[in-house]
Amino acid sequence: MSHNLELAQKHAWKLARTLMTTVILFQSDDQYGVLPEDELEDAEVTRLFEYDPYTGARSVH
Template sequence: MATNLTLANRYAHSLAQSLMVAVIVFRSEAGYAVLPADEFEGDQADVVTEFDPHEG
């Protein structure tokens, strides 16, 4: 978990580009976390950012 949103966004962007899958940054009680979008089962209101390498 990251407590810095900028760091979490950078990690998510890099991960999306490396794996070529959509990833999301979401907020949890412990901070920010990054998961592949298809594995996220939480509340959509917790999603902060989504990175999709296949979109413009």
């Protein structure tokens, strides 16, 4: 988890390209985190961005 959105975005993109799967950048309370889409499921977090290694990033909102 990170308090820095820009740093979390960089890590999210790198993780998506490394795993070659879609990852989600989410916010929980005042921190940001990144998980592969299939592992996030019904967690009570606010999804901010989706990073697809083939098409790039897009805002979820």
